[in-house]
Amino acid sequence: MTPFILRHGRAPLLAALLAGTSLGTPAHAETTLLNVSYDPTREFYRAYNDLFNDWWTAQGNEPVTIEQSHGGSGAQARAVIDGLEAQVVTLALASDIDAIAGNSDVVPEDWQKTLPHNSAPYTSTIVFLVREGNPKGIKDWGDLVGDGVQVITPNPKTSGGARWNFLAAWGWALKTMDGDEDAALDFTRKLYANVPVLDTGARGATTTFAQRGVGDVLLAWENEAFLALAEIGEDKFDIVVPSVSILAEPPVALVEGNLDDEQRRVATAYLEHLYSPEAQALALANYYRAWDTSKAAPEDADRFPELDLVIIEEFGGWAEAQPRFFGDGGIFDQIYSE
Amino acid sequence: MIRPSPLPGFGLGMGILLMALTLVVLLPLGTLIGRGVLMGPVELWQHLGSKRVASALVLSFRSALVASAFNLVFGLLLAWVLTRYRFPGRRLVDAALDLPFALPTAVAGIALTALYAPNGTFGKLLEPLGLQVAYTEAGIWLALVFVGLPFVVRTVQPVIEEIDPEWEEASATLGASRLRTMVRVVLPMLTPALLTGFALALARSVGEYGSVIFIAGNLPNVTEIAPLLIVIRLEEYNYDAATAIGLAMLGISFAMLLLINLFQVWGRRRVGHV
Numbered sequence: 149m150t151p152f153i154l155r156h157g158r159a160p161l162l163a164a165l166l167a168g169t170s171l172g173t174p175a176h177a178e179t180t181l182l183n184v185s186y187d188p189t190r191e192f193y194r195a196y197n198d199l200f201n202d203w204w205t206a207q208g209n210e211p212v213t214i215e216q217s218h219g220g221s222g223a224q225a226r227a228v229i230d231g232l233e234a235q236v237v238t239l240a241l242a243s244d245i246d247a248i249a250g251n252s253d254v255v256p257e258d259w260q261k262t263l264p265h266n267s268a269p270y271t272s273t274i275v276f277l278v279r280e281g282n283p284k285g286i287k288d289w290g291d292l293v294g295d296g297v298q299v300i301t302p303n304p305k306t307s308g309g310a311r312w313n314f315l316a317a318w319g320w321a322l323k324t325m326d327g328d329e330d331a332a333l334d335f336t337r338k339l340y341a342n343v344p345v346l347d348t349g350a351r352g353a354t355t356t357f358a359q360r361g362v363g364d365v366l367l368a369w370e371n372e373a374f375l376a377l378a379e380i381g382e383d384k385f386d387i388v389v390p391s392v393s394i395l396a397e398p399p400v401a402l403v404e405g406n407l408d409d410e411q412r413r414v415a416t417a418y419l420e421h422l423y424s425p426e427a428q429a430l431a432l433a434n435y436y437r438a439w440d441t442s443k444a445a446p447e448d449a450d451r452f453p454e455l456d457l458v459i460i461e462e463f464g465g466w467a468e469a470q471p472r473f474f475g476d477g478g479i480f481d482q483i484y485s486e
Numbered sequence: 487m488i489r490p491s492p493l494p495g496f497g498l499g500m501g502i503l504l505m506a507l508t509l510v511v512l513l514p515l516g517t518l519i520g521r522g523v524l525m526g527p528v529e530l531w532q533h534l535g536s537k538r539v540a541s542a543l544v545l546s547f548r549s550a551l552v553a554s555a556f557n558l559v560f561g562l563l564l565a566w567v568l569t570r571y572r573f574p575g576r577r578l579v580d581a582a583l584d585l586p587f588a589l590p591t592a593v594a595g596i597a598l599t600a601l602y603a604p605n606g607t608f609g610k611l612l613e614p615l616g617l618q619v620a621y622t623e624a625g626i627w628l629a630l631v632f633v634g635l636p637f638v639v640r641t642v643q644p645v646i647e648e649i650d651p652e653w654e655e656a657s658a659t660l661g662a663s664r665l666r667t668m669v670r671v672v673l674p675m676l677t678p679a680l681l682t683g684f685a686l687a688l689a690r691s692v693g694e695y696g697s698v699i700f701i702a703g704n705l706p707n708v709t710e711i712a713p714l715l716i717v718i719r720l721e722e723y724n725y726d727a728a729t730a731i732g733l734a735m736l737g738i739s740f741a742m743l744l745l746i747n748l749f750q751v752w753g754r755r756r757v758g759h760v
Contacts, residue, residue: 222721247723303704305718345621346704348714361605362621476724484538484706 179410180213181418184234186221186308186398187351188372192434193238199430200421204414212414220349221308222247228254228403235407235415238400240308242266243466245401254405268397269422270436273457274309274316276388277357277366277373284364288390289320292365293338300363301343302353304474309350309396311474313367316394318473319458323392337483358385369396371435374451395457515736522733525726533730538706539715543734546712547742549623550691553630554638558684561638562676568639569646586636594632595697602628602701621703626711629697634687641683645676677753685746692739 185193197214205211217224217232221240228234229251239245242260249255260267278286284297292299302310317339321332345362347353350372357366358380365388368376373387400419407415421427425443432438432448441449463469473479522530533539568580586594602609602619609620619625649672657667695713703709712735719728 226720226723251723303718306721343705344703346706346710348699348704348717352700360599360603360620362603474722476719476722476727481538485536 178210178213179414180215181235181411181415182215182217182233183236183238183418184217184224184228184232185238186224186240187218187349188309188369188375189238189398190216190218191375192431192436195430195434196422196427199426200418203421203424203426204417209414212418214418220306222306228252233406234403235411236400236418237403238398240396240398241311241466242397242399242460243311243470244308245399246466246470248403252405254403255401256404259401260399262402263400263419264423265439266397267399267401269400269419269427270398270431270438272370272396272398272436273393273455274313274367274390274396275370275373275393276390277368277376277385278364278388280384280386282386282388286365286388289317289335289339289392290324292317293335293342297342297365298344298363299339299342299365299367300345300347300353300357301367302347302350304480306348307350307353309369309372310353310367311470312369312394312396314473314480315460315463315469316367316390316392316458319394319462320390320392323456323458333479333482336479340483370437370452374435389453389455392456392458395459397460518729518732518736521725521729525729529726530730530733533727534734538710539712539731539734541707542710542712542715543731543738545623545626545710546692546735547738549626549630549711550688550694553627553634553691554684554688556627556631557634557638557687558680561635561683561687562642562680564635565639565642565646569643583636583639586633591629591633591694591696592700595629595700598625598628598632598697599701620701621709623702623709625701625703626698626709629701630691630694633694633697634691637686637690638680638683641686642676642679645679649675678750681746681750681753685743688746689739689743692735 183193183197193216197216200214201211217227217234219227221244224237225239225244225247228237228248237245237248237255245255245259249257249259263269265271276286278284284291284294286292286297291297301313304310304314314336317336318332321335322329325331325335345353345356347356350369353366354368354372354376356362358376366373373385377385377387400422402412402415402419422431423440425440428438428440428442429444429448432441432444432451435451437452438444460466460469463473471478564583568576568583599606599620601607602612602625604610604613604618604620606620609618612619619628653671653675654667657671658664662670693713695711695717698711699714702711702714704714712731716728716731719725719731
């Protein structure tokens with residue numbers, strides 16, 4: 149337990165330092181939270197931090213300073229393991245928070261049970277982004293292994309989103325090939341043979357596809373696909389929804405080892421408030437699928453097509469899927485070892 | 487053993503040197519080697535024995551050699567033009583040569599990718615010819631030529647400036663042709679500096695990460711460089727495999743630099759000091 153206490157002891161000092169630099173020197177130290185998150189959540193958490201502070205002060209509390217850090221989900225997890233003083237982590241997939249729990253003692257092993265819906269306040273899925281008019285006629289996963297089709301997806305070893313991409317493809321293959329794992333391996337091998345560039349992160353893959361003009365189809369987070377349409381232009385790309393995809397749950401957790409009492413109170417409220425109707429509406433407006441549509445604008449809530457979603461539990465949860473598919477010598481490595 | 491030097495400050499200077507060297511170079515490398523020793527040769531070899539690791543190492547060293555050889559020839563040419571001729575804009579070109587030192591290499595990688603991607607300014611011209619640069623090994627060469635070029639130019643330039651024109655004039659009066667003068671008189675004087683520049687460029691290119699990952703396709707066995715594979719192993723929390731690849735790169739680099747140094751010593755003995 150000693151490291152736990154050590155980390156615990158350092159947190160207030162850091163908070164005091166951060167508060168001191170941001171707002172001069174207030175009479176009493178202001179509470180500061182560091183939210184360590186993955187790449188595509190920038191826009192959402194910027195808006196949510198304001199929403200939370202308004203609600204928090206309306207409850208009669210002092211305002212809170214919330215710092216954000218974004219990057220590839222795996223790299224962010226490693227930063228927390230190596231001692232980054234995060235109070236809250238909001239990452240792309242459960243296995244990255246599992247990795248924090250497994251490689252350090254700042255997050256308890258059963259973190260995922262503490263909040264509703266596997267600690268995932270919002271979800272997303274994997275869809276295809278194709279060039280305007282869909283010139284290659286791509287409708288479903290089976291079309292991606294055709295001759296002359298180029299598929300853009302990042303490397304699942306370095307990108308959280310790419311792991312969801314891979315499992316979505318695997319899920320479709322199992323469903324259409326009567327659960328034959330050899331056939332699924334063969335399918336994914338053909339799929340990755342059509343990948344000309346393996347970027348290290350989801351934003352990099354989006355850039356390769358959208359700005360560099362490489363490839364016919366991008367396997368993307370649904371929220372990234374909508375964002376690309378909104379930012380780059382609806383006349384450039386179309387979204388194609390496959391028959392089967394995966395329920396991608398980006399989870400959130402308290403970093404227990406880095407909290408003092410006041411931070412615990414604020415951070416707990418910060419994560420719980422993500423499930424409030426207002427925050428859920430905000431997630432929907434940022435193209436995430438959320439659980440509670442009561443306060444959302446109808447166009448935000450009705451944007452998402454119905455499709456058959458496999459869930460990570462079908463692969464035994466991340467604790468099993470991570471080493472089996474993406475570990476050293478796992479299924480993804482087998483694809484590239486011929 | 488150490489003879490007291492007439493110059494003051496030896497003790498202080500040596501102390502600072504040793505401390506800086508220990509903190510910045512020896513400790514990190516020592517940690518790496520220490521991890522490797524703890525693992526033992528059998529396990530090290532297990533991490534290095536796969537085809538994927540071998541391809542990445544071969545690719546990294548091959549592209550570094552190709553790019554540095556290119557820089558050796560064109561760096562010499564550039565340095566020669568810059569020191570021997572006076573032309574408008576010379577100082578500007580001279581200053582621009584240092585940019586690869588200063589620019590974050592990621593910026594260079596992104597800029598080169600934007601230009602040489604199939605829809606980029608140059609990529610568009612090359613595509614009808616069936617040539618692709620971005621996302622192939624040629625793209626890696628390009629990025630490494632960019633980061634390595636100033637090393638050759640900056641080491642050779644002062645030596646060319648120092649060469650007395652009288653050497654060349656003497657050679658000419660003795661009846662040597664211009665080519666013979668270049669090959670037999672000028673080049674031998676430049677060889678040590680050229681080798682140093684080559685070694686620096688090579689060392690820099692082997693470990694280059696930032697610019698290459700943008701322009702290489704990063705496909706395992708094809709365009710995946712060894713430093714990227716190290717990062718991938720770290721992302722898998724497989725610190726042992728990352729250590730093994732790091733040690734392999736360290737070992738090969740050390741052997742290559744040693745070889746270049748020996749070559750230099752041998753050359754100096756043959757030609758004598760310049």
